[in-house]
Amino acid sequence: MLFETKTYRNSLSNERFQSFVIQHETADLWIGIDPGSFQKEMADIALATLKSVLDELEVYAASNPFFKKSLKPCSVQDDAPAIIRQLAVAGEKAGVGPMAAVGGLLSETVGRALLENFSIGELVVENGGNLFVKLQEPLVMSIFAGESPLSGMAGLEILPEQTPLGVGTFTQADSSPMNFGKADAVMICCKEAALADALTTGFGNRIKKAADVENVLNRTEHVPEILAAVLVCDDQIGIRGEFELKILG
Numbered sequence: 025m026l027f028e029t030k031t032y033r034n035s036l037s038n039e040r041f042q043s044f045v046i047q048h049e050t051a052d053l054w055i056g057i058d059p060g061s062f063q064k065e066m067a068d069i070a071l072a073t074l075k076s077v078l079d080e081l082e083v084y085a086a087s088n089p090f091f092k093k094s095l096k097p098c099s100v101q102d103d104a105p106a107i108i109r110q111l112a113v114a115g116e117k118a119g120v121g122p123m124a125a126v127g128g129l130l131s132e133t134v135g136r137a138l139l140e141n142f143s144i145g146e147l148v149v150e151n152g153g154n155l156f157v158k159l160q161e162p163l164v165m166s167i168f169a170g171e172s173p174l175s176g177m178a179g180l181e182i183l184p185e186q187t188p189l190g191v192g193t194f195t196q197a198d199s200s201p202m203n204f205g206k207a208d209a210v211m212i213c214c215k216e217a218a219l220a221d222a223l224t225t226g227f228g229n230r231i232k233k234a235a236d237v238e239n240v241l242n243r244t245e246h247v248p249e250i251l252a253a254v255l256v257c258d259d260q261i262g263i264r265g266e267f268e269l270k271i272l273g
Contacts, residue, residue, distance in 0.1 A: 046071045058146040073137040084108050094121040114218045118226035127154040128221030153193035154221045159184040164270050180267040190217025194228035207231040209256040214249045234258040
């Protein structure tokens, strides 16, 4: 997880992944594929999927503008498109507006489209710090936390058998209008990337000072979908879950 997207992309751009970027409207996704699986046609499938999801979202928002603007959970009709219902459910579970989940939704939808159309060993889709990950070998995800003295000192090791999964991030550097917290970093791992994204916002908003870390970490225990959680504020860090914390040099 990192508080600066380009830094994150640079940390993954090595011999392990052959990468490309797709962009549409305000969306900017970095996609890394293991070199043995990479095919140039992947970019076309990824971009077509991204456009389709964004177009569907815009059509729904045009007739339901409150859905896109709400900072609180909002219900949708049973016959709403699947992606709309997925955003609404994620927002409801996290106690935030449905659009707080859209970054993770885009990452996972594009990632799964690639997995359905190609034989892929390893895949990372990153969108604004929200990731969808499928691995064949362990991957340590460094925890960058802005001005915190703990930034870059540790990382979570994700094992192949735990993937595919979603990783959501939230930081004080996030300029999103949904950011009301003071956390230097929050990382949440779930099987669904949209939910991970929404939960990072929900829990991140609860951290106003370093003393809040322990209490907020305790709250994460009441969400069974969370596989791992990391919270950082100033010199305080809280961590729980299935993944091993690695100390970095």
